[in-house]
Amino acid sequence: MPLTARDLMETDVETVAPDDEVSEVLGRLARADFNGFPVVESETSETPREDGEAVDGGRVVGIVTQHDLVHLFQTEDRVLWLPIGLPPFTETLTYAIDVSWDDLDLGIDLAKHAGRPIREVMTADVVTVTPDTDLDTILDLLADDERDINRLPVVENGELVGIVARQDVLRTIRDQRRESKR
DSSP states (O other): OOOBHHHHOBSOOOOBOTTSBHHHHHHHHHHSSSSEEEEEEEOSSOEEOTTSOEEOOEEEEEEEEHHHHHHHTSOOOOEEEEEEOOTTOOOOEEEEEEOOOHHHHHHHHHHHHTTSBGGGTSBSSOOOBOTTOBHHHHHHHHTOSSSOOOEEEEEETTEEEEEEEHHHHHHHHHHHHHHHHO
């Protein structure tokens, strides 16, 4: 029987909400063993999983990754152009001075973006799969040259039920190969 997302997915999924602040999500991501969270608009009730435990119910509205958050703190053009030339000189020369002091920049960026809601920085065009999506389709999505997908939220009846990470797929393929060699 071919493998599906149901066979590969992790059902204990950590999520964030669209209104969670960037600083809070950064803190959670720093403590996590993975590089992104599905962004979920949660229902008030929890949806039971097959094993009897509960997973946060809700509709996937995006995904936020390390890349999305680090991008907020990358220095862009931080060059200060100073005109030099005082009267009586009629011509001025313009000099570029790099004012990007890394620690100061990071502090300024952190203060500027810390309170922003995740909905402003998340990827809204999130690729999802269903529990019945086959391994070949999952491999195609994870190996897509145009998108750098590392985690695929698994959605059933409009609700998040699990997640398949690239690492989960690689581990499963490795284990299958080992079994076939025995």
